[in-house]
Amino acid sequence: MRRGYWSGVWREFRKNRLAVAGLGVVLALIAVAVLAPLLANNRPYCYVTEGKVYFPIFYDYQELRDKDLRKDEFRGFKIFPPVRYSYSEYDLNSIVTGPGRRHLLGTDEQGRDLLARMIHGSRVSIFIGFIAVSIYVAIGIFIGSIAGYYGGWIDIVISRFIEIVMCFPTFFLILTILALWGPSLLSVMVVIGITSWTGIARIVRGEFLKLRETDFVVASRAVGARDLWIILRHILPNALAPVLVSATFGIASTILIESSLSFLGFGVQPPTPSWGDILSQSRDFMDFAWWLTFIPGFAIFITITAYNLVGEGLQEAIDPKSPGR
């Protein structure tokens, strides 16, 4: 029965070409993020010389350490990743060079390859999006289902609490906490996670309020099922669809928040590259190095658009009557 529901959603989703394209972009970005060290690296996958076979990208060989295998002096058979630079490798001979054959997207002020940095920077955006949203979806489902299922004074107390958290300007609260606790990847994720759950909690609460009076829930209760069983087995699966939609939009806005934080210098700390950080660094060279401003911003924009398209597609697939957001 459930499988039937989700395959129906997928059938509807596929009709929306823009949403499918968005999903494609999202999957491609996830692949890039996961495979980043294999896509942009200054060491070859495979190096065959004098009868020996090395896999420098996977193992750290003693004899090859500190050797730049890209140079012609190292003869032999070499297979390199598509981008032959690592994200932290600087080259002071080619500072702030524009896109060209050597560096496809140009270099920054330390001569680091922008494409390599963009590829590695995608990890921060993609993973923060996933983890922070997972944290707040979990919190939201937990709090929302308790409020919606039990109702009464529990619901009143929780609803007040949700209202309190909603009143804080999220972005500013995040900045404050980061200023007091110190910025790091973990604190960014946790702080976004614990401040953004209110939307999910409200959705879940509403669904639970609706569903707990339905016949199948009443029937389950009548045969003596426990609360936990009813919540997890009967109500929650039926309440998940709108949560999924909201989570997809949530990933988009989390990526935006993360890049804004990095842009302000409160995000991931160097040398780990992140798109917002690259963009923020570009401010000093903005008037002549357009690529340093344009490319990271464009990447953020495309990512957010893709997630929003998927979210909208899902929303329409789940509720065909809904006229957009």
Add this chain to the structure above:
Amino acid sequence: MKKYIVKRLFLLVPTLLGITFITYLMIRLAPGDYTKLQLGMEGALKSGSISKEILEQEKKLYGLDKPIVVGYAEWLWKFARLDFGTSRKDGRPVAQRIADALPITLTLNIITMIIIYIISIPMGIISAVKKGSLYDRFSSLLLFVLYSLPHFWIALLLLLYLGSGEYLNLFPLGGIHSDWAGGAGPLVRFLDFCWHLVLPVITLTYAEFAFLARYTRANMLEVINQQYIMTARAKGLSEKKVVFVHAFRNSLIPLVTLMATLLPGLLGGTVIVESIFSIPGIGMLSFEAILSRDIPVIMAITTIAAVLTLLGILLADLMYSLVDPRIRLEAKL
């Protein structure tokens, strides 16, 4: 109606206490000793003797040497009398600094809000009325794109192409007044002020108006499918009357409440926009405070912002019950 308002106001009290308590907890729970926290800070107070005195003052302000409930109660009482302590940066009272910055941010946000509503409501209505038309599809796509554009990026691009001398030099790079305008007449100074606000307002406007226009469209579509619209058409009213009198007025209801939820978003947005365009408003004040760990300023702004948002929500709820009789009759929360 009266009963409803009283009930709402009464429920405001626990929420207010909750908000202030959470803010207070943030400073109590910050890792490490309060004094230690300060040692890491940058800025003018690094030199020993002054900072010690100020730290003692702040510890007293937040009641850090007292039990948490007592400390909270005392801090709240001071807060209620607008005693936010003194700023670390220049030693001025925090209330004074906020009073200087708030009008600028409010002006910026009010202008932005007006423009957002002026553009997005007609756009959303036309889209909804001509659903599926070329205009609808084009504007939907455009709004979608605008909605996804990160505003710090747009701010930088606007500065790069319209503000810096490299391409076009149409607008100033930042600030709210030109140096030369100091001695000029009020009209010139006002125009100068407006000229400085063009780029920041564009940056603040586009994303929110995209959101609002999509929202208007969705609401209009929902209303247009209602039976009373069909009735209105059936009795032979002109399409104009159906759209503007019957449909639009009903789709206005959610737009009213939205104003309250847009506000905290705009405040968060101004942190970035004000710091990029160096506008001395609340956003820049808070950003600088966070950078220099100016804790009295941070605490005051966070609390004030939360309280303002709460009042915004309350106001929206009351307006909601004014425009929608169904809510008034139920008067339930």
